Amino acid sequence: MKKFNKNLISVVVLAIFLQLVTPLLAFAKSGNNSLIINTNYNDEDSKKEIVVDYVDYWKIPDEKTEDLKDPQSQLDFVNLYKEKTNEEISKDLGEMKSSNKSEENNGMYFATIEGLEKGAYLLRYRSNDQSKLYIPFLALIDENTENPLIIYPKKAPDELTLTKRDKNSNEVLKDVGFEVVNEKGETLTFEKIKDDQGKEKLTYKKDGEIKEIFTDEKGQIKIYGLEEKVKFKETKPLKGYESQVGKESELAQTGSIEMLNEKDNPENHFSFQKIDGTNNNPLEKAVFKVQEKTKDGYKDMEENGKVYTLTSEKNGEFKTKNLPYGDYRLIETKAPQGYVPELESINFTISENSHTKKIKVKNYKPTTPGPNGGNNRLSKRVDAMAKTGDATIYLILLIGLVMIGCGVKFVRAKE
Secondary structure, three states: OHHHHHHHHHHHHHHHHHHHHHHHHHHHHHOOEEEEEEOEEEOOOOOOEEEOOOEEEEEOOHHHOOOOOOHHHHHHHHHHHOOOOHHHHHHHHOOOEEOOOOEEEOOEEEEEEEEEOOEEEEEEEOOOOOOOOOOOEEEEEOOOOOOOEEEOOOOOOOEEEEEEEEOOOOOEOOOOEEEEEEOOOOEOOEEEEEOOOOOEEEEEOOOOOEOOEEOOOOOEEEEEOOOOOEEEEEEEOOOOOHHHOOOEOOOEOOEEEEEEEOOOOOOOOOEEEEEEOOOOOEOOOOEEEEEEEEOOEEEEOEEOOEEOEEEOOOOOEEEOOOOOOEEEEEEEEEOOOOOEOOOOOEEEEEOOOHHHOEEEEEEEOOOOOOOOOOOOHHHHHHHHHHHHOOOHHHHHHHHHHHHHHHHHHHHHHHO
16 A cells, blocks of 8 residues: 555656646747847938838758858858748748837837747848848857847948049040959849839849949949949940040949049140231240139149240140140240230130130230230330239339439439
């Protein structure tokens, strides 16, 4: 009887033990780990704050987690799934589950996933915009993982903009062809994907069909979804810019890049002819200095450390070198022998069609009536000085008057 009682007590104790332990085992199997994922960010296109409502996730089968030991292998794993649909991922990894709906907390939004077992999970923001396939991210949970684990994932694909301009005119250049290459020299490919407003966006896609891309009406190319720094390599320049083939931009992954082109044989010059003001005969050996208009006024241009000058040839003609677009003027520093220098500046502008224009600059001999009625060299010089605001003549007159006054006073004192 005592033996029966002992057996009965053992059975009861075992039953109680199993009843207590079984739920704990089940609880341990289901897990008690939690993830808290930040789900709000500022969209670069709309400049508005975006809040993602849900985070979808898949538990990665144990046999697929063996190689997720270092950051590079984890990045490679994510890249395998970043362009796949939910259905394609589920076919490979199993059932897709979703987080609780995002909730606001101190101005930020977070989605919560609870009851996770130890293991590896692939997660991705839920998106209805196929032009913004959010980049997946991993969560690895083991005995050392903080619980709950807070994650700030990489947000929507970033945008990189190239603008192509003419170096001299600053005008944008459309229909210029480029390839996009990474630091290894590999050419990237793209696909046009429509966003939720029906706008096509050139988005990076491995094994995409678009390899060569062209600047639009604004001289721009916008690309999305880059994972690394890239540079634009010119493949099809415009007519007149053929030497730009192969030219590369700086490296960048987001933001803006500007590339400037200069024509192979630019004609950014201006022509002049020096002539006699009475008979239009050409005059040689007239010397001019060139001044450039700046924000602080006109300043002498320099070439090889000296003031940039031009000299008329036997036919009276001379022209500037190729100059950047802008406003300039000539100042005559030496007239042809026997002629009065032209003291008025000759203004001109370098633009797209400036090479088709010519200005005739006249000189007059001292004894020849000038255009303003002067009949000798002195009258023309005085008249020109007055026009240009030259203070020299006024200073001479003032000194003369002072000397006359002093002379009169001296004579009167002597008397």
